[in-house]
Amino acid sequence: MHRAVFIISAALAVFVAAVLPFAGRARACATCAVGDPTLNVMGVEQPFAGRTRIATEVRHFSETSGVQGETSVASSEQRLSLSLSHSPTPRLTLALRVPLVLRHLAFENLATETVVGPGDATVRARYVLYRDRTFAPSRLIWAHLGLEMPTAPIRQGPGGPLSLERQLGTGSWDTSMAIGGSYFANPYSVHGSALLFLPTRGTADSRVGTHLRTTLVGQLQPWSFLGFRLGLDARFEAATVENGAEDPSSGGIVGYITGGLIGSPATDIVTWLNFTMPVIQALNGEQSEGWQLVLGAALDV
Amino acid sequence: MSKRLAHVLSLTGLMLLASASVRCVSVSPGVAVELIFAAPPHYEPEGPVVSSAAAFLVAATLVPCEEAPRASWRSFGIVVAHAHTDSTSARTWLGGQRVDAMSAAGTPLGLLSPPARSYCELEVTFAPDETAETDPREDPMVGRSLGVEGSYENADGSITAFAVRTSRERVELIPFDAPLVLDDARDLARITVSFDAAAWAENMNFEAASASERRAALLDELHAYLAATVEMREQER
Structure with a gap:
C-alpha cells in the first residue's frame, strides 16, 4: 500500500510541476473551442488546430500467473505516465507518453523483487476520418497508429536478460492500430474503439502475444464540472512466447466492467478516476488478473 | 512554434531525462534449499571393503508433507504414485x-528455490546416463x-572382488527425520543425500548370492541405506 501512496504522491507532484508553469495563462476554455462541453480523458479529446494537452496518469494493476503453490508469481504494478499531445491540424493529433514503472513481484518461495525505472514510451498519431460538422461535431470516427518503443532498460541476470515478467518493458518495437468513434449529445457521450496490438520479438527471445482490445464507454455529465463513466472492455490475447516456446499461462480472453468519475476542478483541467474490474477471465493456463485503478489529470495549455 | 509549445516540449524533455535516470531494484532472495550428495557422516566400513560406490542421479524433488504418503503404506511396500520430476516445479x-x-x-547438486511450506520427504530418481x-x-x-x-x-x-551394477531406473522416497519447515524468507536448508554402501555390503551375503541376486538386492534394499540429512541455516540479508 505504501508503494501506491508513494506513486500517487509522485503523480500529483509531477502534475503540479507540469501545471504550475502554465498557471494564469492557460488557454481559455478548450471545450469552448470545440463547441462541446464534454469532459474527455486523454486520448479521446476532440482535436482542434493548435490544441496541446499535457497529462499525468497513475495506474495500478495486479495479476498472478503460474500454478498456485508451485510456480505462481504475483505481480503488482504502479505506472506513472506523463503524456503530451498536440494537434497541428483540426484532424491530426500527435502524442507521446513516457511511463515510469514501479513493479513488485512476489514468488512462491517468499522471494520478492521491486523494480523502479522507465517503461516503454509510446508515440501515436490519431486522425479524424469523419466528423459530421467542423464545429461542435456530434459524431467522430478516428484511426490511430501507435508505436511502443523499447525505452525501458533491459535487466540482465547471470545468464543473460531476465524473463519478461521481471522486465519493465518488452524490449521490442510494437505497433498498434485502432479505429474508434465518439458520439456527443450533451449530457451524454459514448466512446468506442478497437485496438490491435502487434508486438515484435523483444527481450530474451520473447514476444508478447498479439492482442485486440475493445472498449465501449458511456458518459453522463449532468454538470459541467462532473461526469460519470461506465463501460465494458475486453481483451483477446494470444500466448506470449518466451525462449522460443509459448508460455502456457499467458493469453486468453478477459472481459471488464469499467466505471469512474471525470471532473474539471478548473478551466482546462480535467481529472479522472477510473476503476476496472475483470468479470470474465477465460485465460489460458494458470493466471488471473486483478482490478485496475487509474487516476489522471490533463491540462490544456 | 509558440512559446507555450516550446515550454511543454522542454518540460517533456526534462521528464524523459528524469525518467531515464531513475532505476532502483530491491531483491529479497526467499527460501532456498541446497542439495548435496555425500558419504554418510560416519563412514566406517566393516566387513567387505567397498572401494567405490557411485550412482547417476537424474532428479530430486522435495515432497510437501500434505502430499507425502502415509508411513503405513510404505511399511507394506505399497508404491504410491507421485507427480515426480515435474520440470516446471521449483521444488x-x-x-x-x-x-x-x-x-x-x-557432490553439490544445485540450489532449489521451492515454495514456502513444509516438506517431509525427498524423492530421488536414479537412472542410467543416456x-x-x-x-x-x-x-x-x-x-x-x-x-x-x-x-x-x-x-x-x-579375498574376492565384487562389482554390483544395475541399469534399472529407481525412484526412492527418503523421509526426513522431522518436517523441513520453510516459512521464513531467510530460511536456507542444506539437504545431504547419502547412500551407505558399506552398510549394504556388510549385510549382503556375497558368497550365497548370484550376480543377479546381488543386483536385485542392490535395488530392493536401496531404500534402507539411503538417508537425507537436513541442516537449517539463515541467509544473510
Missing part, C-alpha cells in the same frame, strides 16, 4: 549428475544407474 532439481557415494566432500559417450570398457558406470565395487573375505580367508 525439483533436474540434473543428470554422477555422484560419488563415498566422497566426504560430496547421454554418456564414454566407452563402457573405460568406465563401467556408463549406462548404469547404481554401482558398488569392493572385495569381501571368504570363509577360507581368501
Whole structure:
C-alpha cells in the first residue's frame, strides 16, 4: 500500500510541476473551442488546430500467473505516465507518453523483487476520418497508429536478460492500430474503439502475444464540472512466447466492467478516476488478473 | 512554434531525462534449499571393503508433507504414485549428475528455490546416463544407474572382488527425520543425500548370492541405506 501512496504522491507532484508553469495563462476554455462541453480523458479529446494537452496518469494493476503453490508469481504494478499531445491540424493529433514503472513481484518461495525505472514510451498519431460538422461535431470516427518503443532498460541476470515478467518493458518495437468513434449529445457521450496490438520479438527471445482490445464507454455529465463513466472492455490475447516456446499461462480472453468519475476542478483541467474490474477471465493456463485503478489529470495549455 | 509549445516540449524533455535516470531494484532472495550428495557422516566400513560406490542421479524433488504418503503404506511396500520430476516445479532439481557415494566432500547438486511450506520427504530418481559417450570398457558406470565395487573375505580367508551394477531406473522416497519447515524468507536448508554402501555390503551375503541376486538386492534394499540429512541455516540479508 505504501508503494501506491508513494506513486500517487509522485503523480500529483509531477502534475503540479507540469501545471504550475502554465498557471494564469492557460488557454481559455478548450471545450469552448470545440463547441462541446464534454469532459474527455486523454486520448479521446476532440482535436482542434493548435490544441496541446499535457497529462499525468497513475495506474495500478495486479495479476498472478503460474500454478498456485508451485510456480505462481504475483505481480503488482504502479505506472506513472506523463503524456503530451498536440494537434497541428483540426484532424491530426500527435502524442507521446513516457511511463515510469514501479513493479513488485512476489514468488512462491517468499522471494520478492521491486523494480523502479522507465517503461516503454509510446508515440501515436490519431486522425479524424469523419466528423459530421467542423464545429461542435456530434459524431467522430478516428484511426490511430501507435508505436511502443523499447525505452525501458533491459535487466540482465547471470545468464543473460531476465524473463519478461521481471522486465519493465518488452524490449521490442510494437505497433498498434485502432479505429474508434465518439458520439456527443450533451449530457451524454459514448466512446468506442478497437485496438490491435502487434508486438515484435523483444527481450530474451520473447514476444508478447498479439492482442485486440475493445472498449465501449458511456458518459453522463449532468454538470459541467462532473461526469460519470461506465463501460465494458475486453481483451483477446494470444500466448506470449518466451525462449522460443509459448508460455502456457499467458493469453486468453478477459472481459471488464469499467466505471469512474471525470471532473474539471478548473478551466482546462480535467481529472479522472477510473476503476476496472475483470468479470470474465477465460485465460489460458494458470493466471488471473486483478482490478485496475487509474487516476489522471490533463491540462490544456 | 509558440512559446507555450516550446515550454511543454522542454518540460517533456526534462521528464524523459528524469525518467531515464531513475532505476532502483530491491531483491529479497526467499527460501532456498541446497542439495548435496555425500558419504554418510560416519563412514566406517566393516566387513567387505567397498572401494567405490557411485550412482547417476537424474532428479530430486522435495515432497510437501500434505502430499507425502502415509508411513503405513510404505511399511507394506505399497508404491504410491507421485507427480515426480515435474520440470516446471521449483521444488525439483533436474540434473543428470554422477555422484560419488563415498566422497566426504560430496557432490553439490544445485540450489532449489521451492515454495514456502513444509516438506517431509525427498524423492530421488536414479537412472542410467543416456547421454554418456564414454566407452563402457573405460568406465563401467556408463549406462548404469547404481554401482558398488569392493572385495569381501571368504570363509577360507581368501579375498574376492565384487562389482554390483544395475541399469534399472529407481525412484526412492527418503523421509526426513522431522518436517523441513520453510516459512521464513531467510530460511536456507542444506539437504545431504547419502547412500551407505558399506552398510549394504556388510549385510549382503556375497558368497550365497548370484550376480543377479546381488543386483536385485542392490535395488530392493536401496531404500534402507539411503538417508537425507537436513541442516537449517539463515541467509544473510
